[in-house]
Every structure is written in structure tokens, then in C-alpha cells.
Amino acid sequence: MTWESVFGHAEPYPEQAAGIETAIETADDGGFVVLEGACGTGKTMLALTAGIDRVRDPDSDYERVVVLTSVKQQLRQFEDDLRTINDNLPDDWRPVSGLTLVGKADVCPYSRERVAGIDEKNVYDRCEGLRERTRNLVGDGGDTTAASLVSQARSAQTGLADSSSSGPDYLETAGDPTPYLPEMPEYGDTEFCPFYAQFLDDLPEDGDPIEAVPFDFDSQGLIEPDDLVSLSAGFGTCPHSMMGAVLSHVEVVVGNYYHAFDPTTASTFTGALLDDSTFLVCDEAHMLEPRVRDLVSDAVGDVSLRDAESELTRVIQPVEFEDDGAKSTGAQTMDAQLVRAELEESDVTLSELKELRSFVRDLREELDRRVTAHLDHVQPDWRADLTQLDDHELPLRDPEVPATDEITEWAGEEGYDGGVWARAEIIGSTVARILNSAEEEDKKRVTPGVGRVLGEWYRQDHERYFREIELERTWDETQPPDSWRRAYNARLALHNCVPSDAIGDRLAEFGGGVLMSATLEPLDVFRRVSGLDYLEEEGRPVVERTFGLGFPEENRASFAVDAPKFTYGNRGSPGEDNETRRVYADSVAEVARRPGNVLVGMPSYGEAEWIASVLRERLDKPVLVDESSDDVATESLKTDFFGGQDKVLVTSLRGTLTEGVDYRGDRLSAAVVCGVPIINTASPRTKALVTAYDREFGSDGSAAGRGTGGGGGGGGSRSGFETALTVPAVRKARQAIGRVIRGSDEVGVRVFVDGRYARESWNSVREYLPEEEREEFRPVSPDMLSFALDRFWDGEASL
Incomplete structure (x- = not known):
């Protein structure tokens, strides 16, 4: 086969053809093409053609193409060009399979239709809680199985059909009915997700999740979000789980930068794509540096610190009540036992919980002191009219002289050593597990995130990273009328000023590919800030190409x-x-x-x-x-x-x-x-x-x-x-x-x-x-x- 068989149009522009061949040759050597091409010069088709050619070549090690872009319009362009390629493939070729990555809010049937108390605002918390309860019901070792949960949810629909002359009230989404009611089913007093239960029932015990997919994705060509929802929910299975199952088996995956560069998303969902069998296409690559800088920077807000203190207190109190010999209810006794068991299993001590709570409480007080002092200095009458306040940055060191930040210095003076910083994330994860076991509410726990930021704050250097307090205008009527917290959301921010290592390290995980934009020049700057110079030093070729406007x-x-x-x-x-x-x-x-x-x-x-x-x-x-x-x-x-x-x-x-x-x-x-x-x-x-x-x-x-x-x-x-x-x-x-x-x-x-x-x-x-x-x-x-x-x-x- 030749790449001409994949190319979606009758004839390529001359520079397009040269670019495709360069991309293929460079990828075979494990390298990247850095391509600046003017608008309208066919960069999208160029990159897709080169990548698909490598995937379809039996002598190539590439198994898939991953497309990353920061602009929705460009995502649509890749989808359109993939359809064009499929429409013009040789008659005896199967279509190129593809999948567009989206979030849970876009594919959860309940969220899409805003039923069962689920919408785009709470879908992530509700989904995680429902999935955990569904797994717990199936894993209790009793008579409950995923199949029985699905059967119950479907029989509820049948029962409604038998009692209603107008027919069952099916939940419909993406234009098709599902086999379930719009209300969330319960087993006993426990809610569960029937779509996820169906996925668990179809999941082989030791097999690949792809075996749980009830539709033939190979013949579908590009599967867009609505296609995925229709194909999955119509069978009664979870569209988001189907997306994860199909992910590493389709030939083209189209997503956003955060799918590869956000530390959490990349490790939990798209990690299967981050290897040398993936041909990367990074579009709008001039945005790579600022977007990744945002993704690998972090912050913790004043409200999150407050909520983390509350979560730590809810875990600590049952044990304190029991230790003090106070009269406690049965529930409190049970909570104390649960806390002790989790702490023992996690190798986290009660004294560490208390120390972290004290640290978070004192950190909030120090934040309050600094914000108040700053506002008193720059606008002494600020309390008279909070609506007139502007956003502010409060640097924690001279921004032009790398040095230890003032919050770290304050913590040391207060007796908080490196241990409380370094252990904060582990302690936070333990707190979340205890609360998720003890409380029914579907809610994302904040202590793990607070702990992660505190750990990063302590570990990262003071040359590449800059720490400051950010005051962003908001409004909270629940706060006192003379408090800055009524007017501001305050954050302790940790900025990664130089993300080249983070970008280069992630690019190194891919087999090769194309980084392209209409505006990459000067290319020496782009190579430097995106970590490509480092890759070249490691022996991986980086080839530059610039295509100007070829129009009259x-x-x-x-x-x-x-x-x-x-x-x-x-x-x-x-x-x-x-x-x-x-x-x-x-x-x-x-x-x-x-x-x-x-x-x-x-x-x-x-x-x-x-x-x-x-x-x-x-x-x-x-x-x-x-x-x-x-x-x-x-x-x-x-x-x-x-x-x-x-x-x-x-x-x-x-x-x-x-x-x-x-x-x-x-x-x-x-x-x-x-x-x-x-x-x-x-x-x-x-x-x-x-x-x-x-x-x-x-x-x-x-x-x-x-x-x-x-x-x-x-x-x-x-x-x-x-x-x-x-x-x-x-x-x-x-x-x-x-x-x-x-x-x-x-x-x-x-x-x-x-x-x-x-x-x-x-x-x-x-x-x-x-x-x-x-x-x-x-x-x-x-x-x-x-x-x-x-x-x-x-x-x-x-x-």
C-alpha cells in the first residue's frame, strides 16, 4: 500500500505530498516533524494521512493515531477529514475506525437528559458514587450479581409496561430508547447505575474490556459522542465505560490536550495510548506551551482548605469521642472502628491526621492575615465597598529573584517540618476512603486535592516554580459583610513557569508524529520551550518544515x-x-x-x-x-x-x-x-x-x-x-x-x-x-x- 491510497482527495498540494512523506520517514525513525503551514494548506489531511498510513502498514510498529488539539473547531476539522478519508478509501478496504474523546457529562444518559438528579454540574461526583455502590453490591459475596441488578432494572420497566396502557416510560437519549426508567433504580435502600451494572455483567473476569463491547466498532468508521451513546445506551450499557474499552483498539483517537498532558486524566483514562505504538498529531501546537503550563501548575483555594479541615475533623472526632470515654451512639462507635481499621491499613496515624488539621487551620489563618494586610495597604477603605475591589496577585517572593517562598518559611517557623507537607496527599487519600465508606453522599472529597498541592508546594524548586496568593473576584453572601472572603476567592498558587520538561517527557512516550500550527515560527523557540531539543539530544530526530501560502x-x-x-x-x-x-x-x-x-x-x-x-x-x-x-x-x-x-x-x-x-x-x-x-x-x-x-x-x-x-x-x-x-x-x-x-x-x-x-x-x-x-x-x-x-x-x- 502507499499513502496515496489513504489520502482523502484526488491530488495533494505539492508541499502536502512532501510533508506526508517527511512525516512517514521521520516517524519510522522515532522522531517528530515540526510543521508550520499557513491556513488552508491541508495540514490536517497531511497529518492524518501519514499517521493512518503507518497504522495500516503491516511492517510498521504503529497501532493508532492520537490527535490532540486545543480548539473545538479544529477537532471538528479532524473528524471531517477522517470521514473524507473513509469515503474515498479503496472499495476493498475497511473504514478507518475512530473515536472522539469527551467527558462524562457528554455521554452519561442521565446527565444528557438531566434526569435522576444528575446534570453536567454533579455528574462526576454522582457517577463515582453510583459506580462504587454498584461494585460494592456485586462484590459483597451474596446473591447479588451484576446480572441480577440489570434484571431488576429491566423488570421495573416491564412492570411499568404491564400497568400502563400508554406503554413504558423509557429513558431516551441520542434519539434512541434505553431499557431503563428515567429514575435511578435501587437495590434495597442502595442506588445503583443499571448502565454500569450491565457493563460489569458483560466484563470478562480476566479478559480485555473490549470483549464487553456489544457493537462492532471496527465497521463504524468514526464514532462521535452521539454515536457512542446511541450504540451503548441502546444495549443498556455504560457509554463512558465503552469509550474506555474501545479507546486503545480504534485506529484514530481525537481529543484535547488535557487527555495527554493533564496528570490525572492521562494516568487514569488515556494511559493506554501513551506508548511508542502511538503516532501523535499535536494540532495548534503554538498553544502547547501555555496550555500545558496551566495543566501542570496547581492551586489550592481558601474554601478547599476550610472544607479539608472539616473533613479531617469528621474523621478524627469519632476516635476522640471513644478515647475520651464519652457516651456515643452506635453509629459513632462504628465510625471509630472504621477509622481505626482504615488508619491501620493505610499506615497513617491519628496524630498525623491531627497535625494536618492544625496545619490547614493555621494556613487559613495565615492566608487571612496576609490578604487583610495587603488590602489594608493598597486600599485602606476597602471594607466600605467590597464591590469595588479588583483582582490581585500577592507574590510570596521577589518574582525576579528565585528564593524560598514566604509561606514555606512561615511553616518552618511555626514548627511544621517537611513531614506534614510530604505526607499530606497520602493522609488526604485515607480521609477520602473513610468518608466514602461512612457517608452516603456522592461528593468529591477535597482533602486529597489539598494534600496533593501541599506536597507539590514542598517538593518543587523555586527557580522554575513561582508561588503566590491570587485574589479573584467573586461574591459569597454567606460571608460577613466586612470580610474579604465575601468578595474574593483566594488561592495559594504554584505556577510551573517552564513546562518544557513536562512537555518533552510526555512527547517522549509517543512513538513519533507531527506537531503543527499555522504559527510556530521562530522554530528554534518552539523547539526549546516544548522540550523537543531534549528529545533530539536523546537521539530522536526532529525535522522542521515550513509551508507558506501557496495561493495566488x-x-x-x-x-x-x-x-x-x-x-x-x-x-x-x-x-x-x-x-x-x-x-x-x-x-x-x-x-x-x-x-x-x-x-x-x-x-x-x-x-x-x-x-x-x-x-x-x-x-x-x-x-x-x-x-x-x-x-x-x-x-x-x-x-x-x-x-x-x-x-x-x-x-x-x-x-x-x-x-x-x-x-x-x-x-x-x-x-x-x-x-x-x-x-x-x-x-x-x-x-x-x-x-x-x-x-x-x-x-x-x-x-x-x-x-x-x-x-x-x-x-x-x-x-x-x-x-x-x-x-x-x-x-x-x-x-x-x-x-x-x-x-x-x-x-x-x-x-x-x-x-x-x-x-x-x-x-x-x-x-x-x-x-x-x-x-x-x-x-x-x-x-x-x-x-x-x-x-x-x-x-x-x-x-
């Missing part, structure tokens, strides 16, 4: 407007009227008044509101403004933008409408980006990030290479500011600009407005554009932009 150049015009830098020092607040703001208002209006839909990307939502107000005064077109809102609102906004007359859509470059959204065809005629969207450099966390990157990737491995935004060039040493802030910001801007031209027949204009894109200078970002883009984005003065746009839209030669 006469169909697009690309300008870099040499305007004053769009920095706060130049522009001031959105309400100000100054020369910088006038230049930007004029430039954006010039682009937006031309025919077609126009996308405007601003550094923040506040600046988006400002430019929208300007455009509404100057244009006849409707102006839509994106806000930081939920997916439903965003989808509605997209629908409005794409329908009817020409419009302008204004958004933040850190929103969801500038990445992964398909503006194909005539959906977009122009995109304009204002400024370089560098995140807040005054934030302690940002300063710590820059310092950590200086020390990790600077020329001498220390902060000596620290810079303020420019220079570096080529493949040599780059400052922490460049690596951590400037390069990701330019990628954000390029993502937005790349929405315009996505096909050979599309016509449009791409405009950067900020002198840093237009000219070489000490703080220029032009060097971070690929060479082809530097050549295309011709510098133009603000007063010449209108003339240049007219020449393009009038069909004359571009500048």
Missing part, C-alpha cells in the same frame, strides 16, 4: 502600517483623545469601510470596546463586539457575523474568535491587528515567568541575558522576555491575520497596525515573522494606507 499572490494585499507603538505609554486609556489613538482609529476605519466582512483584533477587550465605538460613528456597516463570554454567546455572535450584510467584528486577540475559527469563502475580506498583544508585564507572575526563561534559556543559563523585547535573532540565545512574551504575542497576532486567505479562490487584505511590525528597531517584532511574511507585509505609512487599499480593491498591482 495577486489575491491578497498585506500591509504593516508604520504607526506609533500601541503601548499604554503612547495611547493612554481608551477614553483619551491623542495622536496615537487617532492614527489607529483612522487606519482601522480605512480597512473596515471597504467591501466585505472585516475582523479587527485588539490587545484587550477594553480596547475592542473603544475601537468599536469609533467604527460605529464612522461606518455604515454594523459593528459587532465580542466579549469575554461563554461558548453559546460566541457561537451566536459568529452566526450574526456570517449572515446577511457586510459587518465588522471586533474582538480581543486573546479571545476565541481569532484562532481555529474557519472564515472560509466570502466570510472574511480583511483582518486588521492593532498592536502587539503582550500580556501584562507588571504582573508578578509575568515577571517570574520572564526570569525563569532567562535562567533556563539565556546565553549563560542565568538572568544576565535579560532583555526588554527585541533582538536575539536566528537560532542563538534569546532573552526571557522574547521567549516568554514577545514570541507568543506575535503568534497571536499572526493567528488573527491568517483567518483571511484560506483557499486558492479567496481574496482579501491583511493589515498589521503598529510600527514594530513595519520596521527594524530595538523593539521590533518583524524578525519574528517568517521570512516569506516579512517579504509580503510591506511597510506603509498611515497616510498612504487608503491609497494602497484602493489600488488593491480596484484591481491594480499591489505595492
Whole structure:
């Protein structure tokens, strides 16, 4: 066989064909291709073709393709391309089997239909409790079996059918009936899940869970969530358990970054995919570093500390009552026996429980003291109006000088040594087991999570990790009116500033594959921050490929407007009227008044509101403004933008409408980006990030290479500011600009407005554009932009 048999279209683009062959050769050597390809160049089909070719080749060791993406739109694109591949396979080939990974809320029949007291908010806690009770009923050694539980649940349905002239009230989901009632069945006084009971009944005693799957997944092609629910629940078995059973047997698995990089999810659910028989496709790979940084960072909230103290007390009290000789009820005596038995089995002592409780209590008091002192310092009258408070960061060390944090120092002074930190997670797991055995409530216990964070806080270093207190605005009417807890959710946060080891270690578990995006340049930075340089040092090849826009150049015009830098020092607040703001208002209006839909990307939502107000005064077109809102609102906004007359859509470059959204065809005629969207450099966390990157990737491995935004060039040493802030910001801007031209027949204009894109200078970002883009984005003065746009839209030669 050849990869051409897998490729889903009649002919590949020349660069597509070269990319497929490179990916196949590199994967055979256990390596990765790092691919930057412009929007519309067929990266999705390229990667799927190479991976499926390896899986279908009998001489290859690859058994499956795992696709990871951070954007839902791109997940849909992989699903569409897999269908295209299956539709065009040779007649004698079986379809390529595939599965889309989702969470329990998307596949649990009860959650989907919001019955039996289960919805998307409580499905995880309820599911775990129901599964445990179902297993306990089956495992008691009595007459109860999984088959008898299923029979009872089905007979309840039959009984209803016999007594109702209108027929049984089946629970229906995904358009099909299930064999059970919408209410949760009970065995005696114990609730159980009939879907999970059916799975347990079908599960072979010592066999592969795949033998419990009641449908032929090999012939299904791509199994989407609704397909999985329909196929599973119709047979009366658990769709989520079916997803786990099928997972390692299908040829293509499509999921999110957290399926591979979240420590909990990867170890408990997708661990079977993390080996050298898996061909990895990592899409939107420019987001790999920030997304994984979030996944491998951690925090513990004030409320969680409070709840952990309560859970520890509920475990400690029965034993204390018994030890004190207090009169106790039978239930209390039973609880004491249960606690002692679990502690003995877990090698956890009562004194350790008490010490951890004291530590958590004192930690909350110290948190309260620090937050109160901070607010008193920055806003002495804060108690007068809690609604006026803003989010805050309270660094626990100088963010630019790695050192032991103040909370760790405080704990040592209070007599809490490393033992209480290190043992906290084990103690927390023991507390959860005791409470789950003693209490009927389906509830996730917080002490294990608190213990995990405390353990990580103690174990991790102080150079790559930064610790701080975060105050995030919320509102809790149950708290006293003069307490900061009424206005804030406070967290002890542990930030992994440099996640390259976590990324590289996980990538090393896969056999090989493709990491791709439309915006990976500069590739030397990407390789470094994603741990790929480490893999290459270990003997695994890393091959770089860059594919530019192969579509007709006469169909697009690309300008870099040499305007004053769009920095706060130049522009001031959105309400100000100054020369910088006038230049930007004029430039954006010039682009937006031309025919077609126009996308405007601003550094923040506040600046988006400002430019929208300007455009509404100057244009006849409707102006839509994106806000930081939920997916439903965003989808509605997209629908409005794409329908009817020409419009302008204004958004933040850190929103969801500038990445992964398909503006194909005539959906977009122009995109304009204002400024370089560098995140807040005054934030302690940002300063710590820059310092950590200086020390990790600077020329001498220390902060000596620290810079303020420019220079570096080529493949040599780059400052922490460049690596951590400037390069990701330019990628954000390029993502937005790349929405315009996505096909050979599309016509449009791409405009950067900020002198840093237009000219070489000490703080220029032009060097971070690929060479082809530097050549295309011709510098133009603000007063010449209108003339240049007219020449393009009038069909004359571009500048």
C-alpha cells in the first residue's frame, strides 16, 4: 500500500505530498516533524494521512493515531477529514475506525437528559458514587450479581409496561430508547447505575474490556459522542465505560490536550495510548506551551482548605469521642472502628491526621492575615465597598529573584517540618476512603486535592516554580459583610513557569508524529520551550518544515502600517483623545469601510470596546463586539457575523474568535491587528515567568541575558522576555491575520497596525515573522494606507 491510497482527495498540494512523506520517514525513525503551514494548506489531511498510513502498514510498529488539539473547531476539522478519508478509501478496504474523546457529562444518559438528579454540574461526583455502590453490591459475596441488578432494572420497566396502557416510560437519549426508567433504580435502600451494572455483567473476569463491547466498532468508521451513546445506551450499557474499552483498539483517537498532558486524566483514562505504538498529531501546537503550563501548575483555594479541615475533623472526632470515654451512639462507635481499621491499613496515624488539621487551620489563618494586610495597604477603605475591589496577585517572593517562598518559611517557623507537607496527599487519600465508606453522599472529597498541592508546594524548586496568593473576584453572601472572603476567592498558587520538561517527557512516550500550527515560527523557540531539543539530544530526530501560502499572490494585499507603538505609554486609556489613538482609529476605519466582512483584533477587550465605538460613528456597516463570554454567546455572535450584510467584528486577540475559527469563502475580506498583544508585564507572575526563561534559556543559563523585547535573532540565545512574551504575542497576532486567505479562490487584505511590525528597531517584532511574511507585509505609512487599499480593491498591482 502507499499513502496515496489513504489520502482523502484526488491530488495533494505539492508541499502536502512532501510533508506526508517527511512525516512517514521521520516517524519510522522515532522522531517528530515540526510543521508550520499557513491556513488552508491541508495540514490536517497531511497529518492524518501519514499517521493512518503507518497504522495500516503491516511492517510498521504503529497501532493508532492520537490527535490532540486545543480548539473545538479544529477537532471538528479532524473528524471531517477522517470521514473524507473513509469515503474515498479503496472499495476493498475497511473504514478507518475512530473515536472522539469527551467527558462524562457528554455521554452519561442521565446527565444528557438531566434526569435522576444528575446534570453536567454533579455528574462526576454522582457517577463515582453510583459506580462504587454498584461494585460494592456485586462484590459483597451474596446473591447479588451484576446480572441480577440489570434484571431488576429491566423488570421495573416491564412492570411499568404491564400497568400502563400508554406503554413504558423509557429513558431516551441520542434519539434512541434505553431499557431503563428515567429514575435511578435501587437495590434495597442502595442506588445503583443499571448502565454500569450491565457493563460489569458483560466484563470478562480476566479478559480485555473490549470483549464487553456489544457493537462492532471496527465497521463504524468514526464514532462521535452521539454515536457512542446511541450504540451503548441502546444495549443498556455504560457509554463512558465503552469509550474506555474501545479507546486503545480504534485506529484514530481525537481529543484535547488535557487527555495527554493533564496528570490525572492521562494516568487514569488515556494511559493506554501513551506508548511508542502511538503516532501523535499535536494540532495548534503554538498553544502547547501555555496550555500545558496551566495543566501542570496547581492551586489550592481558601474554601478547599476550610472544607479539608472539616473533613479531617469528621474523621478524627469519632476516635476522640471513644478515647475520651464519652457516651456515643452506635453509629459513632462504628465510625471509630472504621477509622481505626482504615488508619491501620493505610499506615497513617491519628496524630498525623491531627497535625494536618492544625496545619490547614493555621494556613487559613495565615492566608487571612496576609490578604487583610495587603488590602489594608493598597486600599485602606476597602471594607466600605467590597464591590469595588479588583483582582490581585500577592507574590510570596521577589518574582525576579528565585528564593524560598514566604509561606514555606512561615511553616518552618511555626514548627511544621517537611513531614506534614510530604505526607499530606497520602493522609488526604485515607480521609477520602473513610468518608466514602461512612457517608452516603456522592461528593468529591477535597482533602486529597489539598494534600496533593501541599506536597507539590514542598517538593518543587523555586527557580522554575513561582508561588503566590491570587485574589479573584467573586461574591459569597454567606460571608460577613466586612470580610474579604465575601468578595474574593483566594488561592495559594504554584505556577510551573517552564513546562518544557513536562512537555518533552510526555512527547517522549509517543512513538513519533507531527506537531503543527499555522504559527510556530521562530522554530528554534518552539523547539526549546516544548522540550523537543531534549528529545533530539536523546537521539530522536526532529525535522522542521515550513509551508507558506501557496495561493495566488495577486489575491491578497498585506500591509504593516508604520504607526506609533500601541503601548499604554503612547495611547493612554481608551477614553483619551491623542495622536496615537487617532492614527489607529483612522487606519482601522480605512480597512473596515471597504467591501466585505472585516475582523479587527485588539490587545484587550477594553480596547475592542473603544475601537468599536469609533467604527460605529464612522461606518455604515454594523459593528459587532465580542466579549469575554461563554461558548453559546460566541457561537451566536459568529452566526450574526456570517449572515446577511457586510459587518465588522471586533474582538480581543486573546479571545476565541481569532484562532481555529474557519472564515472560509466570502466570510472574511480583511483582518486588521492593532498592536502587539503582550500580556501584562507588571504582573508578578509575568515577571517570574520572564526570569525563569532567562535562567533556563539565556546565553549563560542565568538572568544576565535579560532583555526588554527585541533582538536575539536566528537560532542563538534569546532573552526571557522574547521567549516568554514577545514570541507568543506575535503568534497571536499572526493567528488573527491568517483567518483571511484560506483557499486558492479567496481574496482579501491583511493589515498589521503598529510600527514594530513595519520596521527594524530595538523593539521590533518583524524578525519574528517568517521570512516569506516579512517579504509580503510591506511597510506603509498611515497616510498612504487608503491609497494602497484602493489600488488593491480596484484591481491594480499591489505595492
